[in-house]
Amino acid sequence: MRTVEEHRAAVAALLSPLPEEEVPLGAAHGRVLARDVTAAVALPGFDNSAMDGYAARWADVRAAPVPLPVVEDIPAGRTDVVPLAPGTVHRIMTGAPLPPGADVVVPVELTDGGTDVVEIREAPPPGSHLRMAGEDIARGAVALQAGSPLGAAQLGLAAAVGVGAVPVRRRPRVLVLSTGSELVAPGQPLLPGQIYESNSRLLVAAVEDAGGEARRLHFVPDDVDQFLATVRAELASADLLVTSGGVSAGAYEVVKDAFRGLGTVEFVKVSMQPGGPQGAGTVDGVPVVTLPGNPVSAFVSFEVFVRPALRRALGHLSPDRLRVPARLTGPLRSPAGRRQFLRGRYDGGTVSQVGGPGSHLVAHLARANCLVVVPEDVTDLPAGADVDVLLIEGALQ
Numbered sequence: 001m002r003t004v005e006e007h008r009a010a011v012a013a014l015l016s017p018l019p020e021e022e023v024p025l026g027a028a029h030g031r032v033l034a035r036d037v038t039a040a041v042a043l044p045g046f047d048n049s050a051m052d053g054y055a056a057r058w059a060d061v062r063a064a065p066v067p068l069p070v071v072e073d074i075p076a077g078r079t080d081v082v083p084l085a086p087g088t089v090h091r092i093m094t095g096a097p098l099p100p101g102a103d104v105v106v107p108v109e110l111t112d113g114g115t116d117v118v119e120i121r122e123a124p125p126p127g128s129h130l131r132m133a134g135e136d137i138a139r140g141a142v143a144l145q146a147g148s149p150l151g152a153a154q155l156g157l158a159a160a161v162g163v164g165a166v167p168v169r170r171r172p173r174v175l176v177l178s179t180g181s182e183l184v185a186p187g188q189p190l191l192p193g194q195i196y197e198s199n200s201r202l203l204v205a206a207v208e209d210a211g212g213e214a215r216r217l218h219f220v221p222d223d224v225d226q227f228l229a230t231v232r233a234e235l236a237s238a239d240l241l242v243t244s245g246g247v248s249a250g251a252y253e254v255v256k257d258a259f260r261g262l263g264t265v266e267f268v269k270v271s272m273q274p275g276g277p278q279g280a281g282t283v284d285g286v287p288v289v290t291l292p293g294n295p296v297s298a299f300v301s302f303e304v305f306v307r308p309a310l311r312r313a314l315g316h317l318s319p320d321r322l323r324v325p326a327r328l329t330g331p332l333r334s335p336a337g338r339r340q341f342l343r344g345r346y347d348g349g350t351v352s353q354v355g356g357p358g359s360h361l362v363a364h365l366a367r368a369n370c371l372v373v374v375p376e377d378v379t380d381l382p383a384g385a386d387v388d389v390l391l392i393e394g395a396l397q
């Protein structure tokens with residue numbers, strides 16, 4: 001039996017780092033930076049005002065109340081800079097360049113708002129309301145590190161330092177193929193013994209959440225020829241094929257039967273639950289990961305093996321899910337010798353198990369926001385015990 005770590009390493013080793021491509025900022029949301037992005041300009045780019053008010057010399061306003069002549073008006077966007085003469089002020093707006101000589105901005109609320117002469121009623125401490133050039137980031141410094149995922153704040157920063165396009169890793173192209181003669185497309189009538197095909201929807205979304213580009217192939221029955229024809233028609237264009245079903249010990253294990261003797265896919269048992277039966281290798285040189293068909297097993301196996309491998313290939317700084325400690329609200333049991341990934345709801349401090357350990361409990365899975373990790377050597381945990389949880393999509397929402 002393989003350990004979880006051994007199989008994780010086997011899956012990760014299948015994928016090479018994805019090639020770089022340059023994309024405009026508008027198309028970069030959710031992508032992962034391939035190289036550091038440096039700041040072409042400092043932020044702030046020039047000394048400027050943090051408030052609407054009056055740029056002044058503190059020596060002139062410290063004796064407030066005091067009237068002072070207003071000799072310039074500096075709206076944001078004014079590009080000429082007129083030095084501030086002693087004994088005068090400039091009216092200034094938030095973000096406008098600070099005139100040389102000014103060492104304080106008096107907010108308009110502390111004045112009478114005059115435009116020719118202003119009455120300074122109160123002086124703020126020296127240096128107040130100034131934003132100094134480069135205090136956020138220096139010109140030429142690394143603004144965003146290679147491996148950073150580009151979310152709202154990162155895209156905002158890239159634009160702020162003048163970047164119009166960014167080098168990112170190409171999204172991995174992942175084929176998703178479900179197998180099973182019992183499967184029927186949602187929306188069609190079911191005969192007794194048939195079920196709706198759901199794993200491909202689950203896996204496509206999981207691939208997309210991991211930063212990949214998923215292509216869902218139409219599911220196939222337990223027929224080796226049909227399975228191989230479907231796979232072969234698409235495989236060459238993919239970075240990875242993920243299958244579901246057909247890998248356990250039954251009489252009709254289509255994935256096992258098709259790939260045995262073809263390529264390098266190894267079928268193994270991993271010491272975990274759910275997700276015991278696994279396979280990984282290459283077919284025609286293309287990486288293949290074969291997940292078990294039970295929906296919760298497919299989800300958990302994707303989380304534990306495929307997601308981190310895809311994110312590693314994307315160059316992510318942190319490919320793994322956040323793992324945090326939590327206190328159990330109730331007792332739980334776990335099989336000896338298997339790492340168990342139970343479904344749970346984490347509320348920021350405690351975690352409650354959602355449903356039992358059965359890998360068919362897909363409605364319970366959909367209510368979970370974490371996976372509770374129970375180590376291989378732990379079989380019983382009382383309420384109040386500390387466990388680790390892996391935060392999955394939607395955690396803390």
Ligand SMILES: Nc1nc2c(c(=O)[nH]1)N[C@H]1C(S)=C(S)[C@@H](COP(=O)(O)OP(=O)(O)OC[C@H]3O[C@@H](n4cnc5c(N)ncnc54)[C@H](O)[C@@H]3O)O[C@H]1N2
Pocket residue numbers: 178179180182183195196197198199200244245246247248249250253274275276277291292293294295297359
């Ligand atoms: N004798 C043994 N039987 C089983 C073993 C074993 O070791 N010895 N392992 C069990 C475990 S654990 C799992 S997990 C499953 C894995 O089986 P397969 O990967 O071969 O998957 P299937 O048999 O095709 O399906 C299992 C289960 O999941 C449903 N399913 C499959 N595909 C889909 C889909 N696309 N959408 C929705 N539901 C799907 C399927 O109907 C089955 O109920 O094997 C155990 N058996």
Ligand code: MOO
Pocket residue numbers: 272273274275276277292294297358359
């Ligand atoms: O190990 Mo199977 O993957 O539970 O249900």
